[in-house]
Amino acid sequence: DVKVTQSSRYLVKRTGEKVFLECVQDMDHENMFWYRQDPGLGLRLIYFSYDVKMKEKGDIPEGYSVSREKKERFSLILESASTNQTSMYLCASGSSYQETQYFGPGTRLLVL
Amino acid sequence: LAKTTQPISMDSYEGQEVNITCSHNNIATNDYITWYQQFPSQGPRFIIQGYKTKVTNEVASLFIPADRKSSTLSLPRVSLSDTAVYYCLVVLKYNTDKLIFGTGTRLQVFP
Numbered sequence: 218d219v220k221v222t223q224s225s226r227y228l229v230k231r232t233g234e235k236v237f238l239e240c241v242q243d244m245d246h247e248n249m250f251w252y253r254q255d256p257g258l259g260l261r262l263i264y265f266s267y268d269v270k271m272k273e274k275g276d277i278p279e280g281y282s283v284s285r286e287k288k289e290r291f292s293l294i295l296e297s298a299s300t301n302q303t304s305m306y307l308c309a310s311g312s313s314y315q316e317t318q319y320f321g322p323g324t325r326l327l328v329l
Numbered sequence: 330l331a332k333t334t335q336p337i338s339m340d341s342y343e344g345q346e347v348n349i350t351c352s353h354n355n356i357a358t359n360d361y362i363t364w365y366q367q368f369p370s371q372g373p374r375f376i377i378q379g380y381k382t383k384v385t386n387e388v389a390s391l392f393i394p395a396d397r398k399s400s401t402l403s404l405p406r407v408s409l410s411d412t413a414v415y416y417c418l419v420v421l422k423y424n425t426d427k428l429i430f431g432t433g434t435r436l437q438v439f440p
Contacts, residue, residue: 259432320372
């Protein structure tokens with residue numbers, strides 16, 4: 218079975234802190250994705266990566282950056298957390314951006 | 330701005346067939362429509378994927394009309410364990426290809 222793990226299930230941070238969310242997949246997938254999920258808005262794509270060191274902006278990249286130094290690991294970075302970044306963050310991986318995506322369990326981030 | 334539209338919620342009873350429709354304009358040519366299921370405190374998981382006409386697997390069917398401006402997920406004989414949120418995912422072409430999830434349909438199945 219494909220496994221996508223996220224470093225934390227719950228995280229509480231203060232406004233202005235730098236936040237790192239880590240995601241690891243074990244299926245050698247080329248593509249990895251970061252989404253945020255908010256009530257009434259569904260899942261919105263923040264960034265995706267189609268190869269090591271490669272990244273593409275999604276719909277809502279503002280306030281976020283990403284890092285992919287190794288194929289299995291994709292990190293989402295909030296340079297200076299703000300309260301409007303309180304959300305559920307979901308990581309996914311897939312063999313191509315159109316093919317089935319496998320999701321991690323999510324990280325619920327609260328920014329105070 | 331092109332987007333996808335799904336009903337916010339649906340109710341059903343055990344044993345009934347449930348059809349959830351996702352409307353999407355400007356869908357990318359030759360790209361797939363994919364449906365996911367999400368339970369509370371879990372990430373979405375793949376249900377079914379199709380390109381045109383009809384696709385069926387062991388859990389659902391997917392109907393896509395010729396104009397591909399909508400798709401319908403059909404769940405036969407739902408059970409209580411099918412209570413979840415269902416999302417469609419499409420690739421929309423305007424300036425650049427974009428992956429767009431629908432806002433999700435919350436299905437509640439009653440005994």
